[in-house]
Amino acid sequence: MGKPVPVRFGILGCANIARKVSRAMNLAPNSTIVAIGSRSLEKAISFAKENGFPASAKAYGSYDAVLDDPDVDAVYIPLPTSLHVRWAVLAAQKKKHVLLDKPVALNVKELDLILEACESSGVQFMDATMWMHHPRTVKMKEFLSDPQKFRQVKAVHSVFSYVGGPEFLKNDIRVKPDLDALGALGDTGWYCTRAILWAADYQLPKTVTALPDAEFNEAGVILSCGASLRWEDGKIATFYCSFLANLTMDITILGTDGNLRVHDFVIPFQENNAPFYVTSNSRFVELSLGCDPSPGEHVIATELPQEALMVREFSSLVGSIKGLGSKPEKKWPEISRKTQVVLDAVKASIDKGFELVEVVF
């Protein structure tokens, strides 16, 4: 077998995050960039130039032009959340595979329009949650699945916060009610929610209760909030997400026989390797003068950064659909939907004054 034919990407818009993902498309072995569209042709041209696009890549003065380009197999959509339903549905209708930035939608109703469009067109859907694709994530899951070292999840806590800063808090799309109405919940809370579902093997909680306070900007967009989640088996999770606290990216998972901690789960401190910390069967020593064992560090190297692995995985699925007539992988739309369902429940709980909300799938 020869080298696979690379998946040909078009990009909708010149968002900052598209710089990172463009680089990932250049790094991944099975993808190439063929087009970028912006409302401003000039912006598209300079974005392509500044971000090392292949010379053959086309720059367009509209998103539609990208979707109408027959050379485009798949699109990456880093537009503000309020525009997702329109452009992701249109992309799917034009038979483009969809790599959609998170939060995928403003609510699950919108997301369902996107997922239905993808399904009826037979195109792959994936959200751009990069850490899912780091080899560390696989290794952490191996630990959590080990009946001797960890056994059963009892409690999960996750945090993703960073300091937006004055300019961000004034002008960023993530604090604008018409663009990213979910604010910190949609931006950083998305990752916390995903981490919790990932730890729970994507079992949905029965109930969600927002932590009894949240911070909002003048337009009512969430700047910080949190929630507790409860499963039928007694498992508990909590998370806290914020634009107002120092950069923190934690998952802490307590099991019956072990625990796991990671402090840079969203974006590893280093690009080429990433640590996590585990303990199993920890005990107080004689007279409780200490504890044993102390947490062990596992460092997982990666040849490609996690966003390139994401692009590679997405392109591999698209390649199979194109080349082998495979069906789209359902796992990815399913976990996007579950994540959105939990976010919606947290939002509903906040809107109801931090009341308990039943999670309905």
Added chain:
Amino acid sequence: MGKPVPVRFGILGCANIARKVSRAMNLAPNSTIVAIGSRSLEKAISFAKENGFPASAKAYGSYDAVLDDPDVDAVYIPLPTSLHVRWAVLAAQKKKHVLLDKPVALNVKELDLILEACESSGVQFMDATMWMHHPRTVKMKEFLSDPQKFRQVKAVHSVFSYVGGPEFLKNDIRVKPDLDALGALGDTGWYCTRAILWAADYQLPKTVTALPDAEFNEAGVILSCGASLRWEDGKIATFYCSFLANLTMDITILGTDGNLRVHDFVIPFQENNAPFYVTSNSRFVELSLGCDPSPGEHVIATELPQEALMVREFSSLVGSIKGLGSKPEKKWPEISRKTQVVLDAVKASIDKGFELVEVVF
């Protein structure tokens, strides 16, 4: 000035934890053990022998005998919580200074009887929360108080869990409704609550809401639970305490400009030194390909184990009262009371079906 006259301790009962604290009394430079009482004289005699008591130490077949011994300045009370109010009040009435194990009482009403007795007798009260006395605790507070490195607390999360095991879950006093009715909340939740109050400079939260599930044994004693706490300034805290999950002892504190993590706050992994981890002004690097700085480790050495430092601090206060006519230090009863007030609120929330409860001081 010569060496201070050591404070002469009596111990009520032969609890396992009294072995550790006896060792601490031997290690501390300003204390000595003069008596132990047990309902069984034989047990008292062998406890004294096995735990390296001075040859002059007396063994008694009752707790009363210890309280009636004029050579006893202070008592350490490691009895089951349900017996605290009786014996701590009696000890205070007999003018003995009181080092009382945690949880200090079944509720704040009981604790107030103890604190009133101590106050009217002019004796020192302190609860035996050992980690408060580790030099690491001072260093961590210095970091939290640094306006450049940390600034303002936004969110705190604390965990203390360990696996009780079948024998513990069947027979330990901590799961018996007539002995330690607060179960895991009183035992491990005490530490979480204290950690949160410590991080909040002992400001009480306005409200407490138990996490929407808890586990109980057949007798209704809490085996695992948690809560969220809310302050007037928007600060949030969560904790999780359990007898059913692998040993975990975490405090995570998010500030506007920094964060702090510690993973062995209750009992350090090592007796002679203890680490904590901080970051300040963390940022994503260009293109968000990584983050900087990664958490820095601070290792704090201690010449004496934290329980000996506790005994030394308590003895120093008692020595000042005895020798210099000083007043008892009010800080210790105050923070005990605040801790108990929050525990009571969590218990009330659990009893009300995980409803929000106002904290009343």
